[in-house]
Amino acid sequence: xxxxxxxxxxxxxxxxxxxxxxxxxxxxxxxxxxxxxxxxxxxxxxxxxxxxxxxxxxxxxxxxxxxxxxxxxxxxxxxxxxxxxxxxxxxxxxxxxxxxxxxxxxxxxxxxxxxxxxxxxxxxxxxxxxxxxxxxxxxxxxxxxxxxxxxxxxxxxxxxxxxxxxxxxxxxxxxxxxxxxxxxxxxxxxxxxxxxxxxxxxxxxxxxxxxxxxxxxxxxxxxxxxxxxxxxxxxxxxxxxxxxxxxxxxxxxxxxxxxxxxxxxxxxxxxxxxxxxxxxxxxxxxxxxxxxxxxxxxxxxxxxxxxxxxxxxxxx
Amino acid sequence: xxxxxxxxxxxxxxxxxxxxxxxxxxxxxxxxxxxxxxxxxxxxxxxxxxxxxxxxxxxxxxxxxxxxxxxxxxxxxxxxxxxxxxxxxxxxxxxxxxxxxxxxxxxxxxxxxxxxxxxxxxxxxxxxxxxxxxxxxxxxxxxxxxxxxxxxxxxxxxxxxxxxxxxxxxxxxxxxxxxxxxxxxxxxxxxxxxxxxxxxxxxxxxxxxxxxxxxxxxxxxxxxxxxxxxxxxxxxxxxxxxxxxxxxxxxxxxxxxxxxxxxxxxxxxxxxxxxxxxxxxxxxxxxxxxxxxxxxxxxxxxxxxxxxxxxxxxxxxxxx
Amino acid sequence: xxxxxxxxxxxxxxxxxxxxxxxxxxxxxxxxxxxxxxxxxxxxxxxxxxxxxxxxxxxxxxxxxxxxxxxxxxxxxxxxxxxxxxxxxxxxxxxxxxxxxxxxxxxxxxxxxxxxxxxxxxxxxxxxxxxxxxxxxxxxxxxxxxxxxxxxxxxxxxxxxxxxxxxxxxxxxxxxxxxxxxxxxxxxxxxxxxxxxxxxxxxxxxxxxxxxxxxxxxxxxxxxxxxxxxxxxxxxxxxxxxxxxxxxxxxxxxxxxxxxxxxxxxxxxxxxxxxxxxxxxxxxx
Numbered sequence: 001x002x003x004x005x006x007x008x009x010x011x012x013x014x015x016x017x018x019x020x021x022x023x024x025x026x027x028x029x030x031x032x033x034x035x036x037x038x039x040x041x042x043x044x045x046x047x048x049x050x051x052x053x054x055x056x057x058x059x060x061x062x063x064x065x066x067x068x069x070x071x072x073x074x075x076x077x078x079x080x081x082x083x084x085x086x087x088x089x090x091x092x093x094x095x096x097x098x099x100x101x102x103x104x105x106x107x108x109x110x111x112x113x114x115x116x117x118x119x120x121x122x123x124x125x126x127x128x129x130x131x132x133x134x135x136x137x138x139x140x141x142x143x144x145x146x147x148x149x150x151x152x153x154x155x156x157x158x159x160x161x162x163x164x165x166x167x168x169x170x171x172x173x174x175x176x177x178x179x180x181x182x183x184x185x186x187x188x189x190x191x192x193x194x195x196x197x198x199x200x201x202x203x204x205x206x207x208x209x210x211x212x213x214x215x216x217x218x219x220x221x222x223x224x225x226x227x228x229x230x231x232x233x234x235x236x237x238x239x240x241x242x243x244x245x246x247x248x249x250x251x252x253x254x255x256x257x258x259x260x261x262x263x264x265x266x267x268x269x270x271x272x273x274x275x276x277x278x279x280x281x282x283x284x285x286x287x288x289x290x291x292x293x294x295x296x297x298x299x300x301x302x303x304x305x306x307x308x309x310x311x312x313x314x315x316x
Numbered sequence: 317x318x319x320x321x322x323x324x325x326x327x328x329x330x331x332x333x334x335x336x337x338x339x340x341x342x343x344x345x346x347x348x349x350x351x352x353x354x355x356x357x358x359x360x361x362x363x364x365x366x367x368x369x370x371x372x373x374x375x376x377x378x379x380x381x382x383x384x385x386x387x388x389x390x391x392x393x394x395x396x397x398x399x400x401x402x403x404x405x406x407x408x409x410x411x412x413x414x415x416x417x418x419x420x421x422x423x424x425x426x427x428x429x430x431x432x433x434x435x436x437x438x439x440x441x442x443x444x445x446x447x448x449x450x451x452x453x454x455x456x457x458x459x460x461x462x463x464x465x466x467x468x469x470x471x472x473x474x475x476x477x478x479x480x481x482x483x484x485x486x487x488x489x490x491x492x493x494x495x496x497x498x499x500x501x502x503x504x505x506x507x508x509x510x511x512x513x514x515x516x517x518x519x520x521x522x523x524x525x526x527x528x529x530x531x532x533x534x535x536x537x538x539x540x541x542x543x544x545x546x547x548x549x550x551x552x553x554x555x556x557x558x559x560x561x562x563x564x565x566x567x568x569x570x571x572x573x574x575x576x577x578x579x580x581x582x583x584x585x586x587x588x589x590x591x592x593x594x595x596x597x598x599x600x601x602x603x604x605x606x607x608x609x610x611x612x613x614x615x616x617x618x619x620x621x622x623x624x625x626x627x628x629x630x631x632x633x634x635x636x
Numbered sequence: 637x638x639x640x641x642x643x644x645x646x647x648x649x650x651x652x653x654x655x656x657x658x659x660x661x662x663x664x665x666x667x668x669x670x671x672x673x674x675x676x677x678x679x680x681x682x683x684x685x686x687x688x689x690x691x692x693x694x695x696x697x698x699x700x701x702x703x704x705x706x707x708x709x710x711x712x713x714x715x716x717x718x719x720x721x722x723x724x725x726x727x728x729x730x731x732x733x734x735x736x737x738x739x740x741x742x743x744x745x746x747x748x749x750x751x752x753x754x755x756x757x758x759x760x761x762x763x764x765x766x767x768x769x770x771x772x773x774x775x776x777x778x779x780x781x782x783x784x785x786x787x788x789x790x791x792x793x794x795x796x797x798x799x800x801x802x803x804x805x806x807x808x809x810x811x812x813x814x815x816x817x818x819x820x821x822x823x824x825x826x827x828x829x830x831x832x833x834x835x836x837x838x839x840x841x842x843x844x845x846x847x848x849x850x851x852x853x854x855x856x857x858x859x860x861x862x863x864x865x866x867x868x869x870x871x872x873x874x875x876x877x878x879x880x881x882x883x884x885x886x887x888x889x890x891x892x893x894x895x896x897x898x899x900x901x902x903x904x905x906x907x908x909x910x911x912x913x914x915x916x917x918x919x920x921x
Contacts, residue, residue: 042496042497043496044496052812055812055816057812057815057816080818081818084816084817084818088816089812089816091809091812093809096808096809096810097809097810097812097813098810099810099828099831099832100832101831101832102831107813107817110814110817110819111817114817114818114819115817115818151587159813181356181357181587181588182356182524182526182565182568182569183356183564183565183568183583183584184583184584184587185568185570185583186568186569186570186581186582186583187583189570189576189581190576190580190581190583193576193580208570209572210569210570210571210572210574211570213570213572213574213575214570214574214575214576214581215575215576237572247497247498248497251497251498251500251501252497252527253500253501253504253525253527253528253530253531254527254530254571254572255526255527255530255554255566255569255571256571256572258530258531259501259505259531282498
């Protein structure tokens with residue numbers, strides 16, 4: 001359904017834009033129909049940038065994004081609006097996603113004005129009610145209220161209901177539960193999983209490994225803008241191959257086992273990316289004589305449905 | 317007994333009345349114990365931490381007794397607490413690493429901090445350097461500006477500063493939340509190391525993330541809506557909790573190894589009560605699956621077995 | 637229900653804010669004077685109707701000028717001119733500031749940089765020099781021309797302030813959501829961003845109004861004002877020019893001077909008061 005091909009995002013910074021900041025470098029992955037893919041990375045990995053590029057909220061510096069066969073990287077006007085009928089996004093902060101001076105259901109009204117101008121009142125109200133029920137909200141409880149009168153979980157589900165009004169095929173969910181209370185998170189997560197079983201494809205962006213495992217079939221591990229490992233969730237979690245993924249799996253605090261010993265270098269990192277492997281500075285198995293410093297490794301298939309960008313697996 | 321707290325009650329004064337943020341908290345922290353303090357947002361954990369060390373308006377001390385090493389702490393008097401702060405009880409506040417003055421070199425900031433506490437910088441310098449070695453920071457750090465350090469390095473610097481005077485009790489408020497995974501692990505493990513090397517005696521670690529507490533804490537205290545719910549060793553809290561809230565909370569957390577397709581997790585329905593006018597008695601009873609007639613009376617925080625405290629009438633009933 | 641509560645919360649604080657009350661009271665007094673004052677006089681401002689340099693009396697409430705003109709007539713008609721300049725000049729300045737500020741704040745990038753350059757250039761242009769040149773070319777100038785000129789040179793402050801606010805609002809996610817709903821940029825600015833800034837825009841207008849009044853008074857006083865009208869600044873200009881200071885004809889320049897001070901002062905005090913009302917953090921608990 002969605003295919004990213006060598007996507008990059010480069011910012012010009014410094015005086016007169018002399019320096020370049022590579023937020024995303026040559027990222028490629030795809031999401032099939034009815035699939036949930038987790039995009040996993042820490043802050044600064046570029047995962048939100050990728051999400052925004054897919055949603056066309058940021059311009060794409062190079063590469064193409066193909067949705068159902070159409071290159072959407074340069075769409076404008078009416079074609080872009082059609083794209084939004086199929087692809088929508090939900091973001092991290094539920095309270096920032098609403099204009100505080102308007103009621104929460106104003107967002108539905110905007111959808112109606114922009115996408116369904118001819119629909120009559122009662123028919124629209126029915127549509128809204130069934131959308132709300134599909135996300136587990138009672139229309140009488142949540143309509144006609146201001147954002148600060150609703151909880152974070154309700155607001156996030158409201159946003160998903162808005163996306164459903166358009167009958168979308170693809171949803172970009174960027175850290176949508178990290179700002180919710182722990183006891184309420186699982187509700188929204190279960191909702192996403194329910195929607196998936198009804199045919200929705202989801203790109204689930206998160207830094208939390210356990211969430212990625214809970215909900216997705218495939219995972220993409222991102223480090224400083226580059227895809228370092230990709231494949232089926234089970235394979236990656238059981239047998240991480242890239243040194244970064246190994247470090248991640250061992251260092252993330254878990255509730256089922258204690259931390260293992262793993263070697264980690266904690267120097268402050270350089271701001272500019274080297275030409276070589278993006279994990280070179282911290283990698284315990286980087287080889288100075290080999291290509292690690294000079295050449296960026298490409299994503300290669302190490303085993304079935306399990307891709308790694310590391311020279312250790314290049315010879316397979 | 318390192319820290320003993322009895323019936324500590326602290327409210328916030330607002331235009332609309334008192335917000336009852338902390339109600340009758342009674343617990344203790346032993347010598348050398350690392351106690352995790354966990355709960356959702358608004359449960360009162362930061363209020364509890366602040367009231368032990370820096371109780372200022374709009375917080376209002378209502379009643380309670382706090383003793384550290386058998387000496388009473390005058391927590392209601394911010395002036396008198398000056399003598400204890402930093403020396404006997406110390407805190408690493410949330411976002412401390414972002415609060416460092418960006419126009420001051422770290423060394424200068426440290427010396428200013430120590431002078432304000434009437435501690436001589438020069439005599440403390442060798443010990444400071446030893447601590448820097450302990451956290452794997454080079455001595456050059458003292459000559460750098462905060463912006464030159466990474467998040468993890470700044471956090472470690474703050475940890476060194478807060479424990480320089482070997483406080484008896486250290487409170488660490490969400491010290492790992494803004495860090496990347498590798499730094500998070502290093503900082504958390506360093507906290508344990510501090511305790512082992514007696515840079516501090518006992519530690520209260522505040523975190524909303526139970527998995528971090530599982531890794532480093534000896535015991536965990538769970539709070540809900542300003543009341544204490546359960547306190548026990550980490551293993552017991554995570555694997556065999558008794559309080560209904562703790563049970564539901566633990567079972568609603570996603571863990572690696574649990575897939576939606578195999579086992580669907582369940583959230584706790586409803587939401588925590590507003591503390592402006594909270595329900596009388598146990599504040600969890602409106603969402604509790606086993607609430608019964610005794611619950612409108614506030615349950616005491618009792619020891620049901622060695623080292624395991626719960627505040628729940630149902631649990632008392634089961635035990636009797 | 638909460639919207640009502642918020643409005644009444646604003647009203648609650650507004651009714652209790654002393655600066656707001658005092659400022660508005662002073663302004664109201666002058667507005668009333670402007671509206672009804674001229675009804676009490678039958679003269680035209682520059683008619684020679686009375687004895688020369690008479691101090692205030694029951695016949696001529698503010699006395700007469702060294703030409704025998706009625707100071708009171710000049711004063712109340714001058715007030716009208718002053719308010720006109722404030723509204724037109726201040727309004728024009730705010731309008732241009734809005735257009736430039738919103739565009740620069742929303743678009744960012746190269747558009748923002750170019751508009752910033754424009755703003756800085758206009759800010760730095762010595763308005764006095766330009767005025768002198770204009771004065772040399774236009775021998776007949778009216779209040780309207782003066783107002784337009786003031787508006788066209790005062791907008792940079794408004795543009796800067798509005799741009800900053802727009803920047804911060806634009807990065808909020810509800811703007812992203814509006815974009816994903818297919819809304820056009822101008823619609824987003826006016827239906828999503830501007831309503832959030834209404835109190836801010838009001839404050840900007842008040843400051844522009846005050847600034848315009850002051851600028852007009854200054855220009856008039858040094859002789860670059862309108863050639864065929866009466867305004868408070870012009871009164872002071874003529875007073876000094878025709879020897880009021882030497883002959884002690886204080887009633888000719890003191891009323892207009894005090895009036896300008898009072899109006900501009902009241903505007904600024906109202907501004908501070910409103911800021912306190914709208915911004916909870918500034919209120920003293």
